[in-house]
Amino acid sequence: MSYRSGFVALLGRPNVGKSTLLNALLGRKIAITTDKPQTTRNRIQGILHRPDAQLVLVDTPGVHKAHNLLGQRMVKASKRVAGDVDLLWHIVDISKPPKDEDQWVAAMAQKTAIPTWLVANKKDLVEHLEGRVDPYLALMPYAAYFFVSAIEESGTEALVNKAFDELPEGDPYFPPDMVTDQSEDFYVGEIIREKALELTREEIPHSLAVVVEERTARSLALTYVRATLYVERPTQKAIVIGQKGQMLRQIGQVARRDLEEYYGHRVFIELWVKVRPRWRSQEQWLTRLGYQDPEKS
Ligand SMILES: Nc1nc2c(ncn2[C@@H]2O[C@H](COP(=O)(O)OP(=O)(O)OP(=O)(O)O)[C@@H](O)[C@H]2O)c(=O)[nH]1
Ligand SMILES: [Mg+2]
Numbered sequence: 001m002s003y004r005s006g007f008v009a010l011l012g013r014p015n016v017g018k019s020t021l022l023n024a025l026l027g028r029k030i031a032i033t034t035d036k037p038q039t040t041r042n043r044i045q046g047i048l049h050r051p052d053a054q055l056v057l058v059d060t061p062g063v064h065k066a067h068n069l070l071g072q073r074m075v076k077a078s079k080r081v082a083g084d085v086d087l088l089w090h091i092v093d094i095s096k097p098p099k100d101e102d103q104w105v106a107a108m109a110q111k112t113a114i115p116t117w118l119v120a121n122k123k124d125l126v127e128h129l130e131g132r133v134d135p136y137l138a139l140m141p142y143a144a145y146f147f148v149s150a151i152e153e154s155g156t157e158a159l160v161n162k163a164f165d166e167l168p169e170g171d172p173y174f175p176p177d178m179v180t181d182q183s184e185d186f187y188v189g190e191i192i193r194e195k196a197l198e199l200t201r202e203e204i205p206h207s208l209a210v211v212v213e214e215r216t217a218r219s220l221a222l223t224y225v226r227a228t229l230y231v232e233r234p235t236q237k238a239i240v241i242g243q244k245g246q247m248l249r250q251i252g253q254v255a256r257r258d259l260e261e262y263y264g265h266r267v268f269i270e271l272w273v274k275v276r277p278r279w280r281s282q283e284q285w286l287t288r289l290g291y292q293d294p295e296k297s
Contacts, residue, residue, distance in 0.1 A: 004167040005054040006086035010119075011078060011109065013101030014038045014062025016093040017121040021150035022046050022059040025160055030180045030187070031059050032194035036205045038062055039197065041070070041291060043077050045181045047174050053164050054172045058085060063105050070280040070291055077294040083112050086168060089159075090139075094120035094147065098135050106139035115166070118145040119159060124152050185212040186290065188259060192227050192271070195254040196240065199247065204239055207232040209279065209289040221265040228272045230279060230289060237273050248273065 010018040014037035023029045026046045032039060044059040060081050061074035082088060088109045092102055109116040120133055129147050137145065144162070148155035174181070189210040197205045214226040229251075231237050241248045252269045259267040279285040286292070 002169050003052055003054075003171060004164075005056075005170040005172050006167040007056045007058055007084070007173075008087040008089055008163055009058045009060060009078075009081045009085040010089050010091055011060055011082055011105050012062060012091035013099060013105060014064050016062070016091050017150045018062070018091045019044075019059050021091060021119070021121060021148065021156070022057050024150045024153050024156055025057060026179065028179060030182065032190045032197075034194060034197045034205075036197055038064060038071070038074070038206060039194075041074055042182075042186075043081050043294070047178055047180065048160065048164075049176055050164060053167055054174065055160070055164055055167060056173055063101050063108070065101075068280040069283065070286060073286065073291055073293060079108060080294045082108050082114075085114060087163060087166060088112065088114050088116040089119045090116055090142070091119045091121055092136055093122050094129060094132050094136075095122045095125035097132075098139060102136065103139060110140045115143045116140065117159075118142040120145065120147045121150055123147040123155065124149040185215055187262075188212050188215060188225055189227060189290075191258050191262075192229070192251065192255045192269070195251045195258075196229060199251055199254070200239060204231070204236055207236055207280070208240070209291075211289060218268070223259070223263055223265065223267045224270075225259070225267060226270045226272075228274055230274055230276050232275065232277055232279060234275055237275050240273050 012018050019031035019033045019040050022031050030046050031044045040061045046057045048055040058081050060078040063075055063078050066072040066075050090105055090109055118136055146159045148159055189212045193210040196208055209230040210227055212227045216224050218224045229240055248271050252271050256267050256269050276285055
């Protein structure tokens with residue numbers, strides 16, 4: 001029996017549920033998800049294994065109109081992934097009509113000439129799906145379309161089975177036990193960022209970056225994490241810290257809960273907040289905070 005392997009990109013505008021779908025298909029959380037747009041900032045790969053095949057799912061930042069260098073790098077990362085896979089999934093939110101960004105994604109996909117499927121997510125939110133999908137199907141000639149709910153994990157089995165069916169012959173790209181290519185420090189930082197995003201409002205989410213400075217196993221039953229939360233303005237720092245440090249404590253507590261479940265033992269988190277004015281527009285800071293130029297990585 002021949003082995004088959006390949007990459008599929010999850011592309012779409014922000015907030016349509018790409019990362020939620022990635023996690024649902026893997027049966028494990030590897031990407032953070034929030035109700036705020038532009039949550040995902042890097043390419044994140046998750047690997048699905050079957051005895052005779054390997055499917056690599058590539059989550060990408062939401063395609064949007066970039067207002068700073070970080071945004072430009074995010075969109076560049078998505079574009080780059082789009083040109084370098086075997087199959088494209090254009091993920092959309094079927095509870096809403098198409099927006100300009102959906103059109104941009106369709107144009108991006110069409111330019112590549114890679115087979116593209118429309119994946120209409122959030123089907124749990126609406127009835128009469130067929131009527132709603134027509135304006136999306138008009139965006140470009142999709143090779144297939146699927147209705148799914150990443151949250152309810154419905155329709156997802158059919159989608160992934162069909163993707164496995166279409167894989168080209170080839171050797172595995174990753175070892176059989178590997179679920180993701182991201183580092184543990186990156187994951188831990190992302191969990192902290194997710195909690196900070198969930199607990200804060202307004203301009204904080206977009207201005208926040210998290211760097212894990214230290215992560216050590218203090219014993220078999222305790223991991224110590226020290227991380228810095230970077231924001232752009234002193235007023236944002238005050239919000240992230242909160243009255244008498246209450247907000248920062250809460251971010252740490254909620255992140256600790258998730259990480260204790262992930263590690264299966266106790267986790268101690270120490271958080272610091274620093275101001276780096278306009279870090280999202282500065283080449284050197286972007287790279288230091290983990291958002292390198294996709295062309296150079
Ligand atoms: N009702 C419903 N909500 C969903 C579904 N999938 C995702 N969501 C919600 O949609 C919001 C965005 O989900 P994400 O997975 O972070 O979206 P994304 O496309 O990765 O967003 P970016 O990373 O910002 O591009 C979250 O609040 C999810 O809980 C779904 O199938 N049904
Ligand atoms: Mg995402």
